[in-house]
Each structure stands twice: as structure tokens, then as C-alpha cells.
Amino acid sequence: MTVHEQFADDLALYALGSLDGAERQALVRHLEDCSSCRRELELLRGDLGMLALTTAGPKPPARSRQRLMSAIANENRATSSRLPLAVATPAPPVRRRSWWPTLGWVAAAALVLLCVGLLRQNSTLQRNLASNRAQFEAQLNDQAKRLERTSEVVATLLDPEAATIELVAAGAKPQPHGKAIYQQRNRNLIFVASNLAPLPPERIYELWLFPANGGAPIAAGLFKPDARGSATVVDPPLPQGVEAKNFVVTLEPDSGSHESPRGTPVIVGLGAGE
């Protein structure tokens, strides 16, 4: 077999890796079909290998061996049939000392310290949160108990089936009676009446708030007593900031306006002095 002369020089350049462009493409195409030129290429590479071997002399530093053995010891090869390494002790690469690995350790140490600090802070916050939560829950439980008691009291007062017995002077006839409990700050009003006479046809009782400033009476709710003459009015809509001087219950026409008293007073608060 003989090498095709037109490719002879290019084969050497190709073996050197310095052939490019159209010449390289042409040679590659030729090599696909020419076994003699492929053989010559292998021989040229062998020649180049021999040329390279003339450089043999300097030995690599010992750290290179350690670096390699350390690397392959850490390499996770697919092969599972590993034999133990006994010819070299893995050691970290020592060539070209760089600050980057050191900075990496410093950064890692700083990160660890930061994490420790954050964990401590987190622990403190959790303790404070747990303490605050315990106090809040205690207050909430207290409020809930108080609300429950209040609700029970109110429910008892408002329960139509609750036994209500009016106590009067011995031998005296029970008289219409009422009690208004008013909280100006929150505009809360609870009114409880008893012994009221049954309503005449087309009539209704109405509660009035008489302001302390002498202003016009304010309607505080229409109501009808039950069969025993008892009635309650709870939290009627009232204007804000009104100081009460007195409360009065009147008997009013069932129809028509209820914005001002038209009927006659039935019971009158003692606070009015009237």
C-alpha cells in the first residue's frame, strides 16, 4: 500500500493537529476511504510520539501523585468492585496555593457563626413568643370567663321563663316598676320592667332617655310586656356621648311617629327628680 502523494504533507500536519479549513476537510473525507493513508497517519503519530518521548527527564513533584490518588479515591466511579487504596494516602492538592479555598473556609465559618447566632436569636424569640402567648391566652381565658358569666347574668335577666318575683312592702299592692342601667361611654342600656299593666288596644309602651343637658327626650325603644307584666329593652340604638338625666316609660299610640313623647308617663325614673 502506498500513501497518496497529494495528501502526504497534509497527513503530517493533520497528525500535528495544525491542518484546518478545506485541506482538513478534504483529507478527512479521503481517510474515510483510504486504509493506506490511515495506516500512514498512525505511523506519523507514532513518529510524533517518539519525538515527544525525547523530552523525558523531569519528574513531576510528589504532590502531583498525592493529588491524583486523592482525586481518584474520591471519584465516584460506576464500577462497584473497588479494591482498597493502599499505595497512597489521599491528601489535599497543594499546588498553587490560592486564597480562594481559604476564603471559602472563612466564608463557611462565618456562615456557621451566623447560623448559630440566628438559631440563638430564634430560640430567644420563640421563648418570648411563648411567654407572650401564655400571657395573652391567660388574659383571653379570663375575658372569656367574664364574658360567660355576664352572658349568663344577661340570659337570666332576659329569660322569660325565669322566675321573677317582685318584693314589696308587706300588705302593699305591687306597683309598676322599672330599672334602667345605662353606660354612657359605650351607649349600652339595659332596661327591665315589671308589674306593667296589660296594653290597651292600639297602644304600646315606649322608653325615653332624657338628656342631662336639657335636650329633647330621645326614643330608647318600643316594647310590650308579657302576660306577667314584665318586659326588657336591651341596647337600643342611641346617639353617642349623651349623658342621661332620667328615663321615662310612656304609653304611646301604636301607630304614628315615635320620635317624641305623645302619650302619658307610666313610670318615671327617680333620677329626674320629677
Place this chain on the structure above:
Amino acid sequence: MKTGLASVDTNATPSDLALVTAIRSGDQGAMAALYDRFSSIVYSVALRVLQDTGAAEDVLQDIFMQLWRNPGAFDASRGNMAAWLAVITRHRAIDALRRRRPENDIEDVVVSVEPDMASDADRSRAMDKVRGALRTMPSSQRSALEMAYFEGLTHSEIADRTGEPLGTIKTRIRTGLLSLRKVLAA
């Protein structure tokens, strides 16, 4: 005390192929033995090309790591291991010199060397012949060969540097290599 060379009899100086076979089974001791045998060649070639010890060590590491990962890349039937390692090391060093990605996979390189270099003595004798051939070679031819091979210059760059015609450089490189082969075959 038994060493990691469980599959390699160190007293019998295992062949290159025996070491590669052991490496295929993950024998790190065989890898160490192969390194001890050829690291000087690989390092010398890389150092000659790169002229930098650190860069040469990087190439050394790269070559042997590739061999560890893919020991099947070397096929004894396709070439002498020392020459094969020298060739792929030179390629890799030139790539590093030109800061380009590796152009050749180590599996793609087939190297054919006629003389038997199974032993260090065989290799030493062959090297003496090659060095002798280089000494007797015309300086212009040796210079072109070394610039192309160790400096990674293209024939065009060599022609620019020397002022010689492009065709002349091409021929000098080829005839220089053929003269080395002739000396070895003698």
C-alpha cells in the same frame, strides 16, 4: 501487609496492559503503578509544550484522570502506551496553550510505533536513537519540527516566522518525521 495492588503482581513487573486491565476493575493500586511508570513522560511532554510547571501538573492530572475514568481508551493493539500517552499529552498541552477546548478525545488517537518499548530499557534505547537523529537532522528541519510539535505553531505561522515558503515548511515537517522513523527502524 497486603497492598492495593491485589490484582497486580508487582514483583513480576506487570505489563501496561495488565495494569490497564486492573484499572478497569477499579484497582487504585494499579493506577498508582501506572502513574509511577509514565508520569515522567506525561509531565515532561506537557512541561516542554507549556513551559510552566503548574500548567504541566494540571495536564498531568487531566490525562491520568481520563485514564482512570476510561481505561478502555487505551487498546494495546492500537499502539504503544508510552507513545500513546505522549501523543495525547502533547495534544492536550497544545489545547491548553491555545486555551481551546480539547479537540481530540483520547479514544480517537491511534498511535503506531514499530520498536518494542515494553521495558524502560527498550524505551531508553529508542530515545537514544531519536535524539541522535535529531542531532544529525538539518537545523532548519529540526527547528520546523519542534516549532510545530512543541510550540503548537501551524505551518503558516512557522512560514511567517522563518520567512520560508509554506510548501517548504510542510515538507520539512514530514521529512523530519520520516527520518525519525527510519532511524528507529534501522
